[in-house]
Amino acid sequence: MQIMDIFSIDFPLLRPHCGIPLGNGSMGVLVWGDESRLCLTVNRSEYWDHRQGECVLPGQSYKDLIEIYENPDPLSDPDESFVHKTMPINHAKDGIRWVPTRLPVGRFELILKSGFSLHKAILEYDSGALVINAGDAELRISQSLKSHILLIEDTKNIVVGIKCRPAWEWVGKTLAKVGFDAPEILNGRNRYGWRQSCPEDPGITALCRKTSFGYSLTLDLDGEPAAAVEPEAVKSETATWWGKYWSEVPEISIPDVFLNKFYKFAMYKFACATYPAGAACSLQGPWHEEYQMAQWSGDYHFNVNIQQIYTLAFSTGRFEHLMPLFNMLESEPFQNIMRNNAKNLFGIDDGLLMTHAVDDRGMQCGGVGAGSVLDFACGGWTAQLYWLYYKYTLDRDFLKKRAYPFICGIMRVLEESLEEYNGRISIPLSISAEYGVEFDINRPGRNWDRRTGRNPSYQLACAHMLADILLDCSRILGVEPKPVWVDMKKRLPKYTLTGAPDEERIAIWEGQDLDVCHRHHSHLACIYPFDSLGEWDDEDRRIIENSIDHWIAIGMGEWSEWCYPWAAIIQARLGFREAPAVLLGIWKELFVNEGWATVYLPKFRGLSALRRADMLKPKDTSEIMQLDGTMGGATAILEMLVHQKGDTVYVFPAVPIQWKNISFKNVCLPGAFLVGAKRKNGQIETISVKSLKGGQLKIRFGGHPTKIVDFNPGEEKLVL
Numbered sequence: 001m002q003i004m005d006i007f008s009i010d011f012p013l014l015r016p017h018c019g020i021p022l023g024n025g026s027m028g029v030l031v032w033g034d035e036s037r038l039c040l041t042v043n044r045s046e047y048w049d050h051r052q053g054e055c056v057l058p059g060q061s062y063k064d065l066i067e068i069y070e071n072p073d074p075l076s077d078p079d080e081s082f083v084h085k086t087m088p089i090n091h092a093k094d095g096i097r098w099v100p101t102r103l104p105v106g107r108f109e110l111i112l113k114s115g116f117s118l119h120k121a122i123l124e125y126d127s128g129a130l131v132i133n134a135g136d137a138e139l140r141i142s143q144s145l146k147s148h149i150l151l152i153e154d155t156k157n158i159v160v161g162i163k164c165r166p167a168w169e170w171v172g173k174t175l176a177k178v179g180f181d182a183p184e185i186l187n188g189r190n191r192y193g194w195r196q197s198c199p200e201d202p203g204i205t206a207l208c209r210k211t212s213f214g215y216s217l218t219l220d221l222d223g224e225p226a227a228a229v230e231p232e233a234v235k236s237e238t239a240t241w242w243g244k245y246w247s248e249v250p251e252i253s254i255p256d257v258f259l260n261k262f263y264k265f266a267m268y269k270f271a272c273a274t275y276p277a278g279a280a281c282s283l284q285g286p287w288h289e290e291y292q293m294a295q296w297s298g299d300y301h302f303n304v305n306i307q308q309i310y311t312l313a314f315s316t317g318r319f320e321h322l323m324p325l326f327n328m329l330e331s332e333p334f335q336n337i338m339r340n341n342a343k344n345l346f347g348i349d350d351g352l353l354m355t356h357a358v359d360d361r362g363m364q365c366g367g368v369g370a371g372s373v374l375d376f377a378c379g380g381w382t383a384q385l386y387w388l389y390y391k392y393t394l395d396r397d398f399l400k401k402r403a404y405p406f407i408c409g410i411m412r413v414l415e416e417s418l419e420e421y422n423g424r425i426s427i428p429l430s431i432s433a434e435y436g437v438e439f440d441i442n443r444p445g446r447n448w449d450r451r452t453g454r455n456p457s458y459q460l461a462c463a464h465m466l467a468d469i470l471l472d473c474s475r476i477l478g479v480e481p482k483p484v485w486v487d488m489k490k491r492l493p494k495y496t497l498t499g500a501p502d503e504e505r506i507a508i509w510e511g512q513d514l515d516v517c518h519r520h521h522s523h524l525a526c527i528y529p530f531d532s533l534g535e536w537d538d539e540d541r542r543i544i545e546n547s548i549d550h551w552i553a554i555g556m557g558e559w560s561e562w563c564y565p566w567a568a569i570i571q572a573r574l575g576f577r578e579a580p581a582v583l584l585g586i587w588k589e590l591f592v593n594e595g596w597a598t599v600y601l602p603k604f605r606g607l608s609a610l611r612r613a614d615m616l617k618p619k620d621t622s623e624i625m626q627l628d629g630t631m632g633g634a635t636a637i638l639e640m641l642v643h644q645k646g647d648t649v650y651v652f653p654a655v656p657i658q659w660k661n662i663s664f665k666n667v668c669l670p671g672a673f674l675v676g677a678k679r680k681n682g683q684i685e686t687i688s689v690k691s692l693k694g695g696q697l698k699i700r701f702g703g704h705p706t707k708i709v710d711f712n713p714g715e716e717k718l719v720l
Contacts, residue, residue: 005124005125005126006122006123006125007122007123007261007264007265007268007596008120008123009120009121009594009595010119010121011033011034011118011119011120011121012033012034013031013032013033013121014032014034014620015032015289015595015619015620015623016030016039016041016287016289017030017287017289017593017595017597017599017623018593018595018597019031019039019041019595020032020121020123020130020595021272021287022128022130022141022143022150022272023143023272023273023275023278023286024143024145024146024148024272024275024286025045025273025274025275025276025278025281025285025286025324026044026045026046026148026275026278026286027043027044027045027143027150027219027286028042028043028045028272028285028286028287028288029041029042029043029141029143029150029217029287030287031121031130031132031141032595033110033118034118035117036111036112036118037109037110037111037112037163038109038118038132038139038159039107039110040107040108040109040110040150040217041106041107041287041288041289041290042106042107042108042150042217042219043102043104043219043288044105044148044204044221044286045102045278045280045281045282046221046279046360047103047105047221048100048101048102048201048360049100049101049103049178049198049201050200050363051100051199051200051201052098052100053358053359053361053363053364053365054099054363054364054365054367054368055337055340055341055344055355055362055363055368056340056341056355056373057344058344059344060344060345060373061344061346061347062345062346065374065429069452096174098178099297099364099365099367100297100363100365101293101294101297101298101359101365102282102284102288102294102298102299103167103196103198103204103293103294104170104171104288104289104290104291104292104293104294105166105196105204105206105219105288105290106164106166106168106169106194106206106290107165108162108163108192108193108206108217109163110139110159110161111159111160111161111162111163112134112158113157113158113159113160116134116135116136116137116158117134117135118133118134119133119134119135120132120133121133123268125242125264125268126239126242126243126246127142127238127239128142128143128145128239128242129141129142129235129239134158136156137155137156137158139154139158139159139214140152140153141153142231142234142238143238143272144227144237144238145237145238145241145275145277146234146237147227148218148219148220148227149217149227150216150219151213151214151215151216151217151229151231151234152215152216152217153213153231154213154214154215159214159215162208162215164185164187164192164193164206166183166194166196166206166290167196167290168182168183168196170290170291170292171292171293174293178199179199180196180197180198181197183195183196184196184197186207190209191207191209191210192207192209193205193206193207193208194206202221202222203221204219204222205219205220205221205222206218207220213231242271245271248666249267249316249317249318249666250315250316250317250638250664250665250666250667250668251665251666252637252638252641252663252664253663253664254637254641254655254659255658255659255660255661255662256581258585258588259581261596262588262592262596262633262634262637263634263637263638265596266312266630266631266634267316267634269285270309270312270316270318270321270630271318271321272285272286273285273287273309274309274313274318274321274322274324274325275321276320276321276323276324279324279328279360280325280327280328280360281306281309281310281324281627282298282299282300282360283296283298283300283301283305283306283626283627283628284298284625284626284627285627287625289623289625291620291621292621295600295624296357296366297359297366299358299359299365299366300357300359300360301356301357301628302356302378302379302381303356303371303375303377303381303433303434304433304520304562304566305562305626305628306382306628307382307384307385307529308566308628308629308631308632308635309627309632310322310325310385310631311385311529311631311632311635312631312632312634314388314389314392314668315635315638315668315669316638316668317392317666317668317674319389319392322385322389325385326386326389326402328360329382329406330402331361333361333362334360334361334362335352335362336362337358337361337362337363338351338352338353338362338409339351339352339409341353341354341355341373342409342412342416345413346412346413346416348412348413348416350408350409350412351409351410351412351413351416352379352409352410352412352413353373353413354378354410355368355372355373355375355378356371356372356378356433357372370431370451370452371431371433371434371451374429374431375430375431375433375459376413376414376417376427376430376462376463377433377459377525379410379413380410380411380462380466381462382410383406383407383410383411383466383469384465384466384529384530386402386403386406387403387473388670390403391671392668392670392672394671394672394693396476396477399473399476399477400477403473404473404477407469407470407473411466411467411470411485414459414462414463414466415484417429418484418488418492421454424491424492424493425487425488425491425492426455426493427455427459427460428454429452429454430452430453430456430459430509431453431456431458431459432456432457432458432459432508432509432520432522433458433520433522434518434519434520434522435451435508435512435518435520435522435523436451436452452509453508453510453511453512454496454509454510455493455496455509456496456508456509456522456523457495457496457506457507457508457509457523457524457525458522458523458525460492460493460495460496460526461494461495461525461526461530461532462525462530462532463488463492464489464492464526464532465532467485467486467488467489468489468532470482470485471485471486471489494526494532494533494540495507495523495526495543496509496510497543498511498513499513499546499550503546504542504543504546505543505546505547505549505550506523506524506526506543506544506547507523508523514550514551514554515554516554516558517554517555517556517557517558517559518558519558520563521551521563521566521567521570523547524547524548524551527544527573528566528570531573531646534646535646544574548570548574556608557607557608557609557610558609558610559608560600560601560629561587561598561599561600561626561628561629562598562626562628562629564590564629565584565587565629565633565635565636566636567583568580568583568584568587568636568639568640569635569636571583571654572639572640572653572654573639573643573645575650575653577656577657578657580639580640581640581655581656581659584633584636586607587629587633590602590603590604590607590608591629597630598625598626598627598628598629598630598633599624599625599626600624600625600626600629601614601615601623601624602615639654640655641655641662641664641667641677642664642667642669642675642677644669644670648698648706649669649675649697649698649700650700650701651684651687651699651700651701651702652677652679652684652702655679659679660679660680660681660682661681662678662679663676663677663678664676665677665688669697671691671695671697672692672693672695673691673692673695673711674689674690674692675689675690677701677720683702684701684702684720685720686718687699687701687719687720688716688717688718688719689709689711689716689719690714690715690717691711691712691713691715693713694711694714694715695711696708696709696710697711699719701719707719
């Protein structure tokens with residue numbers, strides 16, 4: 001029996017992101033409404049306008065950027081940064097700067113018969129079906145996993161009308177300015193809907209049809225074959241898949257009602273967003289509200305956000321859910337763009353340079369500048385996902401054919417960036433993700449001159465992580481390691497330092513301390529996500545302790561919804577017992593809305609100064625849902641219960657003393673291990689480990705010395 005067999009929420013649900021999400025990784029539906037109407041906000045992950053994507057152009061070389069940075073023009077405007085001089089951004093057209101973007105589709109409103117009103121939405125986890133209670137009647141909604149069809153069973157015929165509301169109603173003026181035509185309304189006998197064309201990309205057709213069981217809703221891109229509707233087959237296939245899914249994902253039981261419930265709901269949402277037969281998951285997955293254009297283009301942010309979403313796949317054993325992402329990254333268009341970027345910036349043919357905010361073809365959406373081009377960790381953190389897939393599955397064929405080539409291509413960019421410097425090797429110019437864009441009362445404006453520097457600690461940690469990975473790959477695959485990887489481990493600093501000798505701490509880059517509240521915890525990446533220090537020696541520990549104290553002192557007043565889980569994981573890796581749960585409690589109050597979606601903007605003022613003007617806008621016209629906070633939150637909960645740091649597994653490393661009774665099972669670990677544990681009355685009672693492939697596990701718990709346990713393939717042992 002799972003902790004929660006259903007998720008229920010009362011009507012009214014007055015905004016799309018307060019509703020219940022349904023999805024198959026490609027088609028997404030948000031179900032919400034008031035007492036008399038049920039709203040279905042629909043979208044498709046693949047529905048893009050790809051025009052005006054950017055990439056690194058010929059003549060935009062890394063050496064030239066270094067020269068411009070080291071010899072700035074004293075007469076230039078601060079906003080005309082060195083990257084803007086050589087990497088022009090798309091010009092606005094009719095007051096709109098248009099870039100590749102996911103597009104809103106619209107919604108269907110189901111009008112109820114007089115005398116019926118909506119009371120409760122009940123999501124049945126085991127079947128994946130959503131039951132809408134309307135007093136003496138109900139609507140049962142099922143999302144097909146194999147096709148772009150939504151079934152709405154209405155056995156008592158309580159729906160008396162369908163209102164079609166294309167997104168054009170809200171964003172049509174914007175779309176018309178950039179070449180879109182108004183949608184074609186397709187209402188006719190027993191069908192309701194519209195078709196929205198696009199200037200260059202496939203258009204989309206949204207149709208709701210009356211059927212013998214109620215209604216079927218389809219959402220098809222131009223050129224897709226129409227899917228046949230077989231209701232019983234759809235429901236049976238869907239229930240079978242969800243039943244298997246829940247039998248395999250980890251179960252947890254902790255004495256925090258919210259975290260228990262949130263973890264389960266996050267695992268449901270993760271499956272809907274990353275379904276293996278769907279598209280790669282972007283910032284909002286297959287969902288998108290109809291009342292505004294996509295924030296950040298609804299794109300793939302590779303400087304933290306996409307990695308946060310997909311990292312949840314590892315501890316939960318959902319490895320096949322990574323395949324849409326890997327397939328996108330290895331697609332010919334995406335590979336061509338990354339190779340083009342590396343060729344133009346570094347003059348190499350075998351490199352892969354990933355910019356930070358891209359569409360599903362790899363073209364930059366967020367402007368070509370320092371934050372996009374000089375963040376080599378975008379590719380490095382993504383390469384780590386490939387390595388972790390191997391580490392958790394031990395799939396040697398995947399390592400050889402897919403992971404190793406991708407990681408080598410990413411590493412080539414870092415290799416080319418290195419130079420000799422003061423007797424060591426150095427990264428002469430790079431960034432620490434998004435540092436320098438925060439508000440600084442002493443430095444008004446965008447502060448582009450503070451966005452770059454030598455040896456950012458973030459990039460150093462990434463380089464060491466990649467070098468370790470590639471040296472391990474060489475041993476596993478029996479190939480000769482490149483000398484530069486060995487040299488990086490010997491002569492590239494682990495991090496950059498600042499502060500007095502007795503107060504040394506990790507710097508952003510050379511000469512730049514953490515001096516403003518920063519939502520990216522990038523300079524601490526050697527702790528997490530890159531875990532690049534191995535076993536910490538006394539010097540590492542002293543520097544890390546100083547760095548953490550300084551990080552805490554600077555504060556969290558500009559953190560967004562994905563920053564809190566990241567911070568909680570760092571705290572868990574440090575063995576903090578109380579702080580991670582407290583931090584997630586604050587996060588819940590600030591960034592989890594009444595529909596259990598994580599939203600970018602804080603719900604109220606007083607604890608966060610993030611984008612105050614936007615925070616004060618009406619939520620029904622400006623709320624931004626993102627999945628990074630949801631999946632990051634679930635990952636943080638599991639990290640508090642068990643994680644591996646270095647080569648050692650820690651059980652219950654970061655749970656509050658007040659959590660006397662806790663249990664978990666089926667959490668996956670590197671090396672193809674499954675672990676479960678139970679704590680009763682404040683004492684660890686049992687720890688069981690199953691090895692799928694055989695091997696050795698180092699494990700620590702309850703203050704005991706490290707225990708080393710050997711396993712045969714398929715063997716399960718009680719470690720305690």
